[in-house]
Amino acid sequence: MAFESLTDKLQNVFKKLRSKGRLTEEDVKIALKEVKMALLEADVNFRVVKQFTKSVQERAVGQDVMNGLNPGQMVIKIVNEELVNLMGSETTELPIKPGNDLTVIMMAGLQGAGKTTTAAKLAGKIKSKGKRPLLVACDVYRPAAITQLQVNGEKQGVEVFTMGDKQSPVDIAKAAVAHAKANQQNVVIIDTAGRLHVDEDMMQELADIKSNIEVDATVLVVDAMTGQDAVNVAQTFAEKVGIDGVILTKMDGDTRGGAALSIKSVTGKPILYVGMGEKLSDLEQFYPERMASRILGMGDVMSLIEKAEAAVDQEAAQEMSKKLKKMDFDFNDYLTSLEQMNKMGGISSILNMLPGVGSKMKDVESMIDEKAMDRTKSIILSMTPQERSNPGILNLSRKNRIARGAGVDVAEVNRLVKQFEQSKKMMKQMPGLMGGGKMGGKRG
Numbered sequence: 001m002a003f004e005s006l007t008d009k010l011q012n013v014f015k016k017l018r019s020k021g022r023l024t025e026e027d028v029k030i031a032l033k034e035v036k037m038a039l040l041e042a043d044v045n046f047r048v049v050k051q052f053t054k055s056v057q058e059r060a061v062g063q064d065v066m067n068g069l070n071p072g073q074m075v076i077k078i079v080n081e082e083l084v085n086l087m088g089s090e091t092t093e094l095p096i097k098p099g100n101d102l103t104v105i106m107m108a109g110l111q112g113a114g115k116t117t118t119a120a121k122l123a124g125k126i127k128s129k130g131k132r133p134l135l136v137a138c139d140v141y142r143p144a145a146i147t148q149l150q151v152n153g154e155k156q157g158v159e160v161f162t163m164g165d166k167q168s169p170v171d172i173a174k175a176a177v178a179h180a181k182a183n184q185q186n187v188v189i190i191d192t193a194g195r196l197h198v199d200e201d202m203m204q205e206l207a208d209i210k211s212n213i214e215v216d217a218t219v220l221v222v223d224a225m226t227g228q229d230a231v232n233v234a235q236t237f238a239e240k241v242g243i244d245g246v247i248l249t250k251m252d253g254d255t256r257g258g259a260a261l262s263i264k265s266v267t268g269k270p271i272l273y274v275g276m277g278e279k280l281s282d283l284e285q286f287y288p289e290r291m292a293s294r295i296l297g298m299g300d301v302m303s304l305i306e307k308a309e310a311a312v313d314q315e316a317a318q319e320m321s322k323k324l325k326k327m328d329f330d331f332n333d334y335l336t337s338l339e340q341m342n343k344m345g346g347i348s349s350i351l352n353m354l355p356g357v358g359s360k361m362k363d364v365e366s367m368i369d370e371k372a373m374d375r376t377k378s379i380i381l382s383m384t385p386q387e388r389s390n391p392g393i394l395n396l397s398r399k400n401r402i403a404r405g406a407g408v409d410v411a412e413v414n415r416l417v418k419q420f421e422q423s424k425k426m427m428k429q430m431p432g433l434m435g436g437g438k439m440g441g442k443r444g
């Protein structure tokens with residue numbers, strides 16, 4: 001997880017400050033020196049670090065300590081606010097036009113940054129907002145990129161416009177816009193060709209597309225794992241092609257995170273989204289405030305809540321709550337709850353966002369066995385609908401058949417059935433808990 005080591009280091013600095021009764025100017029200076037080192041080690045751009053510590057220093061020294069906060073907390077508060085400022089304060093949305101007006105988005109980036117994957121992820125996001133996107137394959141140098149876009153587009157249920165690899169990107173883009181207009185599609189997302197390094201031809205090609213069709217937003221995709229390079233690439237694109245925002249991919253990897261902290265400040269362009277994994281659902285809106293509290297180790301409770309709200313089907317949750325009250329929940333319900341957990345990205349991704357858990361994730365991870373959850377799921381899926389809704393009929397021969405179907409040992413099927421019965425019994429003994437249950441109720 002990104003920022004792990006930065007978070008640990010900052011927490012150490014703050015711990016030292018907290019143990020002091022009053023802070024002298026010297027204390028602040030020493031603390032900020034450590035903050036500076038931590039940021040540099042996290043691969044944050046040198047100039048950005050310098051400016052950052054300067055503003056924190058000015059504010060920390062010049063300011064009276066606020067009521068209710070000790071001096072250490074005051075510094076944390078200031079560092080937090082300055083981190084938010086650094087990343088752009090406000091969340092920036094893509095300028096998608098209302099109604100049926102056509103919006104054209106051009107994706108740019110180096111090869112391997114995750115451009116094609118991200119184009120498909122973005123198409124899914126836009127589609128879920130009720131728009132009709134069209135993906136356009138303009139990477140004519142890498143035939144594999146066209147196929148990749150087609151495969152991902154299909155997964156997202158989004159049409160992919162392609163003319164093979166014999167036409168110029170400008171001609172394809174023009175034809176795609178006409179196609180979108182003729183088919184009532186209202187957001188065109190153009191996947192362009194990347195190169196291994198920044199080069200003139202690539203820049204020219206992007207400029208050509210821009211001067212031949214009306215592009216509403218140019219979105220640069222950069223790989224967070226490349227740290228300072230990502231920032232340099234962004235700066236070059238911003239100068240040569242002009243970009244409106246950045247999507248930072250691979251933030252799920254063990255990047256030190258410096259790119260996220262430097263891009264806005266160096267290029268003047270905001271981060272729009274962050275890629276958090278290889279799956280097409282792993283694209284998250286970028287919230288500077290939440291990212292700052294994640295960096296400071298305060299967890300990201302807001303993201304968690306939002307993720308839960310998007311993934312959990314309220315109706316299914318309410319239904320489940322009713323069943324729990326009546327004690328007639330069965331394996332179908334069990335399956336539904338496992339699936340809802342999966343939609344939220346699995347247990348480890350949920351834990352990662354909880355305050356205090358982030359940096360201890362490694363210990364926690366070893367305790368959870370997501371594979372075991374997958375096996376549970378396949379056991380339930382191997383049951384017949386009758387068996388799922390009426391576990392009482394599960395005799396040995398049925399259990400053997402289920403074990404074969406799920407590719408597990410029959411002992412595992414037995415264990416699951418037993419656990420299931422036990423938890424049912426336990427709930428029976430806790431009528432108070434289930435009776436006034438708010439589970440599934442709409443959140444505030």
Ligand code: GDP
Nearest residue numbers: 111112113114115116117249250275276277278
């Ligand atoms: P392109 O050359 O820029 O079009 O890059 P691709 O879309 O082909 O992506 C390159 C590789 O990065 C693929 O293996 C993707 O699955 C992977 N990738 C893209 N985004 C992410 C991300 O957010 N997290 C992780 N872990 N992998 C990603």
